[in-house]
Amino acid sequence: MSQISLNINGKTTTADVENRTLLVHFIREQAKLTGTHVGCDSSSCGVCTVLLDGNPVKSCTVFAIMAEGHEIKTVESLAPGGVLHPIQQAFWDQHGLQCGYCTPGMMMTSIALLEQNPNPSEHEIREGLSGNLCRCTGYNNIVKAVQQAATAMSTQAADD
C-alpha cells in the first residue's frame, strides 16, 4: 500500500491504495468521480480517457501512482457552475451520443484534439478520435459535434 495524492480537476484526493491501482479506478472509487467509464479493460476503447497535463491518456493503462504530481482532468471538470462546455453543448445539439457510454472519453479526446488543431478537417477529426470506440457506431454525429465545437470554440477565442 502507498498513500497517494492526486490532483483531479483542481482538487486533491489522498488515499491509501495498492501500487497496482489503475488511475481509472482511483478516479472512480477514491475520488468518487464516476463520469470516467471503464469499457474494454484492455486499452482499446478509450472510454476511460482523461487529460493528464492536458494530454489525453487511457486511464486504464496508467497506474494511479504514476499520476502523482500531475494535473488530471475528467469530464466532471467541463461544466463549472453547470454551464456546458462547447464540446458538451455540441454533443447535445448534434445528438453525438446514443447510449452515451463512450461520450466522456470522446469529449476529453476531442478537447485535446481541438487544443492541438483548432480547425480540423473531417478526416483529421476521424483520425484524432480513432482511439475511441463508439459501439453504437454513432460516429457521423460525433464528428459533426466536434465540428460544431471547433467553430464555437474559435468564435469564443476570437471574442475573448
Add this chain to the structure above:
Amino acid sequence: MFPANFEYVRSHSTDEAFAALQQHGSEARVLAGGQSLIPAMRYRLARPAVLVDINPIKELSYLHEKDGFLVIGATTRDAALEFDQNILARYSLITAVSRVVADPIVRHMGTVVGSICHNDPSGDWTATALASRATMIVRGKDGTREISIDDFLVDSFTTAIEEGEMAIEVRIPIPDAHTQGSYQKIERKVGDYATCAAAVQLSMNVDGTIRQAGVAITAVGHIAMRVTAAEAMLVGQRPSLELCKAAAAEAPKIASPNADQRGSAEYKKDMARVLVGRGLQESLLRLGVSL
C-alpha cells in the same frame, strides 16, 4: 483484470533508476510509458515484483539531432515525434510510422525506446529501427555501451539488455537529402496489432543507383526482421519496377507468420511481399525517381 501487486520505485534521475535496477536485479522492470507493459501485467503475462518508474526523469526526455543522429531519449513519447516539425520535414519513414503506432491516445504515453525494448513480434518501432539502422544506447555497470539494433533485438520480448541495465536512448542516422522511406501497415482497426507491416528506407547515389537500402518486416514472425536478401539485391542497382518486385519477393521467404483472426499464414506472407513492394515504390516516388 488487475495486475499483480508490485513494489514501486519512482526515480528522478538516471542514477536513481540505475541504482534501483542494480539493487533489484531480475525482479525489476523499467516502467516507461507502460502502454505495453501495463496491459501485459493486467493479463498476467508479465509479473514484475518491482517497477522502476522512469517517467519523472526529465533528463531522459529529449528529441534532437547530434553528431549525425536523431537521438530519442527513453521517456520521449511517440506523440513528440508525430508533431515535430523537423521530423515532418525530413524523416519520411519516422513520420509515417509515428502516425500509425497504436492509436492517437496511446501515443501520448507510449515511448519509442520502451517499444523497442518491449520487442513485441508485431512492433512498429522495431521494424523502423531496423530499416533506418538505429543504435541503442544502454547503461550498464561499466558505463554506457552502443548496441546495433540487429544485435539488440534478440528474440520475442527479449533484447540484449542484461540484468540491472537500462536503455537510455535510440540513435537514428539523420537521413540526407537523397534518402526517403515509407511505412506500410495493414491493421484491422486503428490500435490493433498489425496484420503485417513493412518499413523501408532508400538512399540514392548521385548517379541514380541505390546506395543503401533498409527493408524490415514485422508481425510475420517471432520478431521484426531485416530482409537482408532484399537489401543486398537493391544496393548498387538502378531502380526499376522489376527490381522492386524481385526485392519484395524476398520478404515472404523469411516470414513465418502464425495464422490467427487477422489472416492465414499464406495471406500474411503474401502481404509481406505486397507491403515491401509498396514501401519501395513509395520511397522511390518520394525520391523523385520514376519507374
